[in-house]
Amino acid sequence: MxxxxxxxxxxxxxxxxxxxxxxxxxxxxxxxxxxxxxxxxxxxxxxxxxxxxxxxxxxxxxxxxxxxxxxxxxxxxxxxxxxxxxxxxxxxxxxxxxxxxxxxxxxxxxxxxxxxxxxxxxxxxxxxxxxxxxxxxxxxxxxRPVMPPIMDAQQAWQLSSDGWTLQSPARQTLALTAMERGVLQLLFEASGEPVTRDRLIERITDTPWDFDPHRLDVLVHRLRARVRSATGLELPIRALRGQGYLLTA
The missing domain is CATH 3.40.50.2300 (Response regulator)
Structure with a gap:
């Protein structure tokens, strides 16, 4: 055939x-x-x-x-x-x-x-x-519009000193929720190294033993989607199977 x-x-x-x-x-x-x-x-x-x-x-x-x-x-x-x-x-x-x-x-x-x-x-x-x-x-x-190119994460994306505002390479800003703030603070602090799911969950909740890990995936997805909608850029958070998440270029 x-x-x-x-x-x-x-x-x-x-x-x-x-x-x-x-x-x-x-x-x-x-x-x-x-x-x-x-x-x-x-x-x-x-x-x-x-x-x-x-x-x-x-x-x-x-x-x-x-x-x-x-x-x-x-x-x-x-x-x-x-x-x-x-x-x-x-x-x-x-x-x-x-x-x-x-x-x-x-x-x-x-x-x-x-x-x-x-x-x-x-x-x-x-x-x-x-x-x-x-x-x-x-x-x-x-x-479908033509999207701007993705820039280097560590040089272009910035988190405010208090962690409540994310700034894009084009200087657009996005106010963050408490959980989004906790996730991004850890990822920025890691300077390009992977952060485990357990560490991220411990940062965003007082009861990590009672937190469904799938909620973390949904949180990160929705954060990326909000950033894309507000800025037209992709926030370069990468999911690493079996490890956690990484903020990378």
């Missing part, structure tokens, strides 16, 4: 079914059967597809990588899809497709107000999903 053949039946794959080539799509869905179905179809159509089971898993993934579009189930465990969509919309230019069994006009209006670009109702039609992704990719490509 050649690369242009349909791996489902051996027939030549029509060009229209490769319309998602090069598109990176992350699907956040806690139903494993539906998730597998969507991933299989998206990959078949040429997308680089990845599955995630919760909002927390999405936030952790965004610490390491970026995607073009998130397909987001509303009924997620923990933080629901509406809250995630609202956060992603504030954070940057990721496309958002909301997927839900709630098909009323009120639910649709709420989803679009929270930040969804496309609102699809279950049971899912995979052809409609693919068409929505293609349309959204065209809109994002036309609207």
């Amino acid at each position: 050649t690369a242009d053949q349909d791996n489902r039946g051996g027939a030549p794959l029509p060009a229209a079914q490769k319309e998602l080539d090069g598109l990176t799509v992350w699907v956040v869905e806690d139903d494993p059967e539906l998730l597998d179905l969507m991933l299989d179809d998206l990959q078949w159509r040429g997308a680089q597809a990845r599955g995630l089971g919760s909002a927390e898993a999405l936030y952790r993934a965004l610490l390491h990588d970026r995607c073009d579009i998130v397909v987001l189930d509303v009924g997620l465990p923990g933080e629901d899809g509406y809250a995630v969509a609202s956060h992603l919309r504030q954070a940057g230019d990721i496309g958002i497709v909301m997927l839900t069994g709630r098909g009323s006009a009120h639910d649709m209006a709420h989803g679009l107000t929270q930040g969804a670009d496309v609102y699809l109702v279950k049971p899912l039609d995979l052809d409609v999903l693919a068409a929505g992704l293609l349309s959204l990719r065209r809109r994002l490509s036309a609207a």
Whole structure:
């Protein structure tokens, strides 16, 4: 079978079914059967597809990588899809497709107000999903700005002496929350060396034994997203698997 053949039946794959080539799509869905179905179809159509089971898993993934579009189930465990969509919309230019069994006009209006670009109702039609992704990719490509280059972290990014304000290379400032302040103080003090999760957690809470480490990942992701939204620059915090975090160039 050649690369242009349909791996489902051996027939030549029509060009229209490769319309998602090069598109990176992350699907956040806690139903494993539906998730597998969507991933299989998206990959078949040429997308680089990845599955995630919760909002927390999405936030952790965004610490390491970026995607073009998130397909987001509303009924997620923990933080629901509406809250995630609202956060992603504030954070940057990721496309958002909301997927839900709630098909009323009120639910649709709420989803679009929270930040969804496309609102699809279950049971899912995979052809409609693919068409929505293609349309959204065209809109994002036309609207996406050119980002300024990332500068050296230690020379360009500055933390105020009291730790409550972060200053970007372009001298833009961002007021920090108490937890964000604690994380950045440790990272700046480390001067380019990794800081363990345990040390970061001890800095931001009086009860580290009762603090879910996943909350740290969410905190760092949201901090980076706030910085990106406020300055147009990426705050160069790198997550190190099994170690912690590093502020680096």
